[in-house]
Amino acid sequence: MERGLTPQEQQFREEMRDFFTTKIPQDIRDKVAAGVELSKDDFVRAHRIMHVAGLAVPAWPVEWGGQDWSDLQRYLFLDEMQLANVPAPLAFNANMIGPVIAAFGSQEMKERFLPPTASLEIWWCQGFSEPESGSDLASLRTTAVRDGDEYVVNGQKTWTTLGQHADWIFALVRTDPDAARPQQGISMLLIPMDAPGVTLRPIQLIDGGHEVNEVFFDDVRVPVDQLVGEENRGWDYAKFLLGNERVGVAPTGWIKRKLAAAKEYAASTACGETTLIEDPLTAARIAELECDLIALELTVLRVAANSHGGKPDPASSILKLRGSELQQDVLELIADIAGTSSLSWDVDAASEIPEWAHHATPVYLNFRKASIYGGSNEVQRQVISTGILGLKG
Amino acid sequence: MNFEFTEDQVALRDAAREAISRQRTEPVPGTAEHNPKLWQALAELGALGLPFSEEVGGMGAGPVEAMVVAMELGRAGARTAYSESLTAATLLREDDALGTIIDGSRLVVPALFSPNRAWSPTPVGVRADGDSLTGVREPVPYAAASPAVVTTALDGEGVGVFLLDEPSLIGTRLDLAGQPARRLDGDAALVQRAVNLGTLLLCAEGLGAMESALHLTVEYLKSRKQFGVPLMKFQTLTQRAADMYTSLELARSAVYFLAMTLAERPDDATAVSRTKVIAGKAGRHIGQEAIQLHGGIGMTAEYAVGHLTARLTEIEHTYGDTRYHLTCLARGISAHGALDLVS
Numbered sequence: 001m002e003r004g005l006t007p008q009e010q011q012f013r014e015e016m017r018d019f020f021t022t023k024i025p026q027d028i029r030d031k032v033a034a035g036v037e038l039s040k041d042d043f044v045r046a047h048r049i050m051h052v053a054g055l056a057v058p059a060w061p062v063e064w065g066g067q068d069w070s071d072l073q074r075y076l077f078l079d080e081m082q083l084a085n086v087p088a089p090l091a092f093n094a095n096m097i098g099p100v101i102a103a104f105g106s107q108e109m110k111e112r113f114l115p116p117t118a119s120l121e122i123w124w125c126q127g128f129s130e131p132e133s134g135s136d137l138a139s140l141r142t143t144a145v146r147d148g149d150e151y152v153v154n155g156q157k158t159w160t161t162l163g164q165h166a167d168w169i170f171a172l173v174r175t176d177p178d179a180a181r182p183q184q185g186i187s188m189l190l191i192p193m194d195a196p197g198v199t200l201r202p203i204q205l206i207d208g209g210h211e212v213n214e215v216f217f218d219d220v221r222v223p224v225d226q227l228v229g230e231e232n233r234g235w236d237y238a239k240f241l242l243g244n245e246r247v248g249v250a251p252t253g254w255i256k257r258k259l260a261a262a263k264e265y266a267a268s269t270a271c272g273e274t275t276l277i278e279d280p281l282t283a284a285r286i287a288e289l290e291c292d293l294i295a296l297e298l299t300v301l302r303v304a305a306n307s308h309g310g311k312p313d314p315a316s317s318i319l320k321l322r323g324s325e326l327q328q329d330v331l332e333l334i335a336d337i338a339g340t341s342s343l344s345w346d347v348d349a350a351s352e353i354p355e356w357a358h359h360a361t362p363v364y365l366n367f368r369k370a371s372i373y374g375g376s377n378e379v380q381r382q383v384i385s386t387g388i389l390g391l392k393g
Numbered sequence: 394m395n396f397e398f399t400e401d402q403v404a405l406r407d408a409a410r411e412a413i414s415r416q417r418t419e420p421v422p423g424t425a426e427h428n429p430k431l432w433q434a435l436a437e438l439g440a441l442g443l444p445f446s447e448e449v450g451g452m453g454a455g456p457v458e459a460m461v462v463a464m465e466l467g468r469a470g471a472r473t474a475y476s477e478s479l480t481a482a483t484l485l486r487e488d489d490a491l492g493t494i495i496d497g498s499r500l501v502v503p504a505l506f507s508p509n510r511a512w513s514p515t516p517v518g519v520r521a522d523g524d525s526l527t528g529v530r531e532p533v534p535y536a537a538a539s540p541a542v543v544t545t546a547l548d549g550e551g552v553g554v555f556l557l558d559e560p561s562l563i564g565t566r567l568d569l570a571g572q573p574a575r576r577l578d579g580d581a582a583l584v585q586r587a588v589n590l591g592t593l594l595l596c597a598e599g600l601g602a603m604e605s606a607l608h609l610t611v612e613y614l615k616s617r618k619q620f621g622v623p624l625m626k627f628q629t630l631t632q633r634a635a636d637m638y639t640s641l642e643l644a645r646s647a648v649y650f651l652a653m654t655l656a657e658r659p660d661d662a663t664a665v666s667r668t669k670v671i672a673g674k675a676g677r678h679i680g681q682e683a684i685q686l687h688g689g690i691g692m693t694a695e696y697a698v699g700h701l702t703a704r705l706t707e708i709e710h711t712y713g714d715t716r717y718h719l720t721c722l723a724r725g726i727s728a729h730g731a732l733d734l735v736s
Contacts, residue, residue, distance in 0.1 A: 001402070001457050002395040003653035005735050009394075013735075072394060076735075083731060260731035267727065283723035290722065290732060291670040297734055298646035302396040315642040322639060381635035382628070389611045389634055391625040 005076075013076045020084035023049055032085040033261070035359040037209055040123075040165040046087050047120045056089040057118045059244070061102050064114045071304035075247045082253025092124040092162075093117045097170045099244050100188070100237050104229035113190070125193070127157040127171030127215060128238065135379050137172070138182040138235065142217060144173035144189060151175070151189060151227070153197075153220040159373070163200050163213040166193050171217075172234050179232065188234040190226040197221075205369075207362035208345070242375065246312050247304045250323025252297040258330045259289060265337045265356060276337055289329055296322045314388050321380040324370035335364040394735065396649050402461050405438075409465040412438055417471040420700035424565070425472040425707075427500065427538035432473065435462070436497025441478055444590065450492040456590060456659075460597040460652040467601025470700050474535045476598065476711075477502040480591030484543045484554050484584065488577055500540040501556075503587070504530035504567055512713045514584055519569065521546035521553050526574050532565035542567065543577070545584055554579030582660065589665045592712045593651050596672040599708045600641075600648045602701040603676060606683035607637050609698050613687055630686055637679045644675035650734075663725065666718035673715035676705035 005013065028042045050056040051065075058077060060066030069077070081088060088094070098117050101109055116122040133140040142155025153173055163169070169191050179185030191198065197220035202210045228237055263286060266277040276282045299315055299322075306313040335342055338360035341353045345362055371377040385391040398406065416431035435441055443458045445451025452458070459479060466475055481501040482494045493499040507518055508531040519528030526546050533542060542557045546569070555574040560567055611634060614625040624630055651668040654661055680702035684691035691698045709715065 001398065001649065001653050003650065003657060005394065010736075256731045263726060263730070277727060280723065283726055284719050286726050287719050287722035288670065290726065291667050291674075291719075292643075294667055294732060294734060295643035295647045295671045297732070298650045299643055301394055301735070302646045302649070305394045305396055315646070318639040318642055322643065378632065381632045384635035384638050385625075385631035389631075389638060391611060391614055391631045391634060393626055393628060393631060 009072060009076065012073055013080060016077050016080035017084070019053060019055070020080050020086045023053065024084065024086045025049075028087065029085040032087055033257075034355045035363040036355070037211075038087055043087060043090060043165075044120055044123075047089050047093075050089055051119050056120070057094045057098055059095065060098055060114075060118070064098075064102050064110065065118045071247050072301070075300060075304045078248050078251075079253035079256075082251055083257050085257065090120055090123065092126055092166075092170075093120060093122070095245055095248070096126060096241050097124050097190075100170075100228060100241050103240060104233075104237055106225075108225070109228070122168050123162075123166045125160050125163040125166035125169045125215075127160060127169045127191075129159045130156060131158050135376055137238070138186065140172055140174060140186065142171065142173045143177070144175050144187060144222070146175070146224070147221075149224050151222045151224065153189065153191065153217040153222055155217050157215040157217075158203070158212075160200075160213045160215050161211060163193070163215055164202065164210065168192050169198075169215060170228070172238055175234075176232050183235040185232055186234040186238075187231050188228040188237050189222050190228065191217075191220060191222050195220050195222070205366065207366040209362070209366065211366075246316055247300055249316070250296055250300055250319040251327065252293065252300055252323070255293055255323075255326050255330055256297070258327075258334065259286070259293060261356070262286065262330060262334050262337060265334060268354075269337055269339070269341075282337070285333060289326070289333060292322075292329070293326055296326055317380070317384050317388055320374060321377050321384075324377060327367055327370045328364075331360075331364040331367050335360040396646070398461070402458060405458055406461045406465060408438055409435075409440060409462045410469070413465055413469045413471050417469050420470050420472070420697065422694050422700070422703065424532075424537075425474075425535065427474060427535045427540075428471070429538075431471060432500070433497050435473070435475065436495070438462075440475070441482070441497055442495035444479065445482060445491070445495065449487055450495045455652075456593055456655040457652040459590070459594055460648065463594040463597035464601035464604075467598035467603075467704070468605050470602065470605065470697055470704065472704060474500060474502055474538075474540070476591045476594035477534050479594060480587045481543045483587035483590050484579055485556065485577060486579065486583070488556070490541070490556065490558075500535065500538055502534045502540045502542060503591070504533045504542040504544040504557075504560075505584075505588070506530060506532060508532075508566070512711075512717055514588055515581070516545040516547055516552060519544065519546040521548040521555065521576070524555070524574050524576050526555060526569035526572065528569050530567040530569065533560075533562060533567050534565075536562045536565040536567075544569065544574075552579075552581040552584055554583060585662055586659050588712050589655060589659060589662060592665050592669055593648070593655055595708045595711055596644075596648045596651065596668055599672050599676045599705055600644055602704050602708075603641050603644060603679045606679050606698055606701045606705075607634070607641055609701075610634060610637065610683045610686050613690075624686075633682055633686060637682050640675040640678045644672045647671040663722070666713070666721045669713060669718045670715050670722070673709050673718070676709055677715075680705040 028046050057065050058067035130140050144151040144153045171189050172186050174185050175187040176185030197218040199216040201214045203212045267275050269276045271279050303313045303316045338357040341357035342360040347358045412434040416434045439452045440462045442451035443454045447453045480503045485491045494501050542560045544555050545552050554577045557574050617624050647668045654664045683698045690696050
């Protein structure tokens with residue numbers, strides 16, 4: 001057992017801090033800090049700067065632009081990025097389809113897709129969920145029928161995040177409706193969003209924003225060389241994609257930064273003759289949330305330090321569950337600190353109310369998603385109870 | 394950063410587990426009783442002197458090793474004066490009496506609780522005039538075993554530390570007036586340091602107890618049948634078991650990290666408060682759910698799980714409960730911005 005960082009790790013951390021706080025444009029970091037929705041251009045600018053520095057796709061194989069980092073280095077990279085209000089490299093590219101193509105794609109597919117995926121010349125979106133297939137993803141019904149050198153795709157995807165910006169979609173489709181198990185008849189296809197028969201329709205969410213979409217496929221013809229890996233192995237690739245990330249599952253740097261902001265907000269919000277940070281219940285709530293966060297971050301560190309390439313520490317299974325809960329807790333705290341100042345969502349020049357307070361409620365509402373996406377927290381508990389505790393329902 | 398035990402630490406854990414399983418007695422409800430055989434076994438293992446230097450008869454190891462032993466005690470549901478003894482030994486520093494504590498020949502416990510007063514490391518209401526003390530300490534742990542006692546008192550200058558070799562106790566009550574006492578070389582900072590170590594060991598013991606409580610619960614959900622099926626067929630139960638696991642692993646990370654922290658910074662009271670809160674919340678959660686998921690059997694004195702919960706409750710109430718430590722932490726939240734655990 002040993003606490004703290006080695007001098008090399010400390011230096012790595014300082015390099016990351018220096019990079020994120022000096023190389024990423026301040027206007028983008030200010031928007032992230034205030035909880036403002038980023039434009040496509042904001043994402044692309046930040047991603048490309050990281051790409052040029054070799055930091056956009058560190059988890060990829062080195063030959064495709066990845067970094068040979070330890071899990072602890074990866075944690076430090078993410079921590080510094082989040083503390084500096086830097087938007088992460090686009091997850092659909094960097095953490096999802098990129099690693100899948102690198103692991104399972106043909107050499108030709110890798111050469112065609114990996115470089116523009118790393119540089120965000122292609123913006124990917126994810127076509128997994130369907131209206132009737134949420135937690136039960138394997139029940140998906142979108143079909144792909146082979147016709148010569150093409151698949152003909154019909155069906156509907158939903159919850160497609162930032163699909164409005166996307167050039168391509170990686171979609172799970174049913175290629176064998178007669179497979180013994182539903183998981184066995186699924187394939188992964190790469191489809192351009194401008195292909196004839198692809199239609200995108202926005203879904204407005206409770207925060208008023210447009211973040212997710214429905215995507216419809218109507219006789220969309222997809223060349224067979226856009227099949228990832230083998231036909232009917234799509235479920236394995238999807239599982240790889242979802243289980244690929246170890247230390248990044250719980251955004252502890254993001255939560256830390258929000259909690260530090262919450263303290264500033266509380267200290268700048270008058271309450272009686274003092275401020276909210278002097279209010280004993282508010283102070284205790286902040287102190288308790290710091291303890292909760294410490295326990296989570298130490299678990300992330302434990303998982304990062306104990307994962308020597310092979311099997312992750314089983315405690316990694318709690319990271320998504322707790323990470324999403326604490327994201328929600330800190331945003332709830334900020335919305336409560338804003339109080340009446342949160343009642344107007346509109347930012348206008350005449351307002352005396354700071355921007356964060358106007359955004360507090362929509363951001364709070366927006367992040368109710370965190371315990372639903374990527375395997376809902378009920379699914380996470382199921383994974384723990386069956387996979388770790390051996391409680392076979 | 395490394396959260397794994399060394400080979401030596403694993404060997405110590407196994408040896409402690411073996412010794413404890415041989416000498417433990419079945420738990421009974423009520424005030425903890427001293428088990429001299431188990432105590433001697435711990436002494437022979439060197440466990441009573443782990444974090445103390447070899448010059449004073451200790452093992453020259455550290456808080457991590459002491460934590461390893463405390464976890465095993467918790468796992469086995471063996472209530473001992475382990476945390477108390479190491480706390481007292483820290484207060485004695487290099488006093489001659491230390492050797493007899495470490496070799497197990499003499500039981501010395503801290504008497505730091507005042508009746509009808511919420512926990513404070515400051516001995517409010519206990520006064521010293523030279524070596525002459527006034528005030529009451531109650532409850533004194535393991536009083537029935539006639540231990541020697543280390544206590545604290547306020548004099549004009551601050552906090553003093555005192556050893557009472559043969560205190561006269563009535564039940565668990567110690568009226569300090571007129572009792573022979575010897576002033577030791579110690580102050581408020583030493584008291585905090587001793588309580589820091591004691592709190593770590595309580596948290597570690599609690600972690601072991603939580604582990605056992607979850608283990609028993611999981612096995613029960615697998616084997617107990619109702620409505621013709623094992624209880625694990627009911628997601629309302631298994632989802633709650635998953636939450637218990639989550640609490641356990643969060644507490645484990647925090648307790649391990651506190652041991653590493655105290656090895657470097659034995660006076661870090663903030664780190665202790667944070668861990669006591671994390672472990673306290675986890676202990677409440679796991680202890681209560683372990684009984685509930687067992688149902689009626691969890692209420693019985695012949696079954697282990699209720700005793701683990703009772704011990705977790707004692708631990709929660711010793712050296713400051715979650716409320717106390719949150720109050721301490723809340724006072725300090727403006728002193729730092731974003732948390733930094735790794736520097």
